[in-house]
Amino acid sequence: MLSTDPFTAIIGHERQKKLLQHAFTSGKLAHAYLFSGFDGIGKRLMALALARLVFCDAGNGCGKCSSCRRIDHNNHPDLHTLEPDGQFIKIEQIRVLQRALAYRPLESTRHIVLIDAAERMHHSAANAMLKTLEEPPYGTIIILLSSQPQALLPTVRSRCQHLPFSRLRQTDIDKVLQSQVADETERNILAALAQGSLNKAFGSDRDFYLNTRRDVFTRISRLQPGSILPMLDLAAELGLDREYAEAVTDILISCYRDLFIITARGSSALLVNTDLEQSLQHLARKHTPASALAMLESILRCRTYLQHNVNHLLAMEWLLSRLVFTAPTQQGRQNKRA
Ligand SMILES: [Zn+2]
Incomplete structure (x- = not known):
């Protein structure tokens, strides 16, 4: 019945x-x-x-x-x-x-x-x-x-x-995703980024977590320290409003966490953004675990700034310049070569 x-x-x-x-x-x-x-x-x-x-x-x-x-x-x-x-x-x-x-x-x-x-x-x-x-x-x-x-x-x-009310348990989210999302890669990404919210996995945010995430990470990883203008343009786009800027930091945290795992030679089974693995591997060649961690730290700090009402455009400019100019330490480079 x-x-x-x-x-x-x-x-x-x-x-x-x-x-x-x-x-x-x-x-x-x-x-x-x-x-x-x-x-x-x-x-x-x-x-x-x-x-x-x-x-x-x-x-x-x-x-x-x-x-x-x-x-x-x-x-x-x-x-x-x-x-x-x-x-x-x-x-x-x-x-x-x-x-x-x-x-x-x-x-x-x-x-x-x-x-x-x-x-x-x-x-x-x-x-x-x-x-x-x-x-x-x-x-x-x-x-x-x-x-x-x-x-x-x-x-x-x-x-x-x-x-x-607590965030939903991962097993509850997995159950729903299992029944509604056929593609395994999409399912794993949504499960990792949903943070206990079904709205995030199924609502209007879904496109943001799947497509915008890929686009934003790719564009940031292509920025060059030599040309400041594309960086300022991208910062203006991502820092348009506070809520959006905060959501961008969420997806960047997951990407740079993956970057850290790759530089630290962790198992690729630990990666969330499996659809970006190639770009992540490419970026990882320029970095050490220490420099990847420094970038992750900058993203977390930017999110704290945003939560404390720092101007969102400035916060985004600050973050992008940190990501572009964070270079691996000499020590890290040597370790990597060894
Ligand atoms: Zn009734």
């Missing part, structure tokens, strides 16, 4: 599923939850599964009744979803929500509120939301989703039952 449990379609997070299921069946759902954790690991899916469970006409989140289907299509009148309008969730959005919550639910016995990227509530919006969290209309369930829970007002955080 097919299971009607709305949680079964969600990969991993067994503890969180059990906890929510138990709270529902024992009538002990909290009035506010904070689901925290890395983006793209299933927090929103879990919140929607809970909404199904609560609103389902059959009482079990069947996925087939009118209520379940309208949750899936985001048009259930008692499910209110909020997300940033531009950079922030604005106070006007919270006011609209509060007006809706002041009325009785239209079809169910309660309202469910889902706030995505809750850390982006503008200060005034968060303060307004605090009032609703303190005295929620009877039966209302508020679910805040956040990948940066530390950025929420402590007073907001403390009024929610906190449910942290």
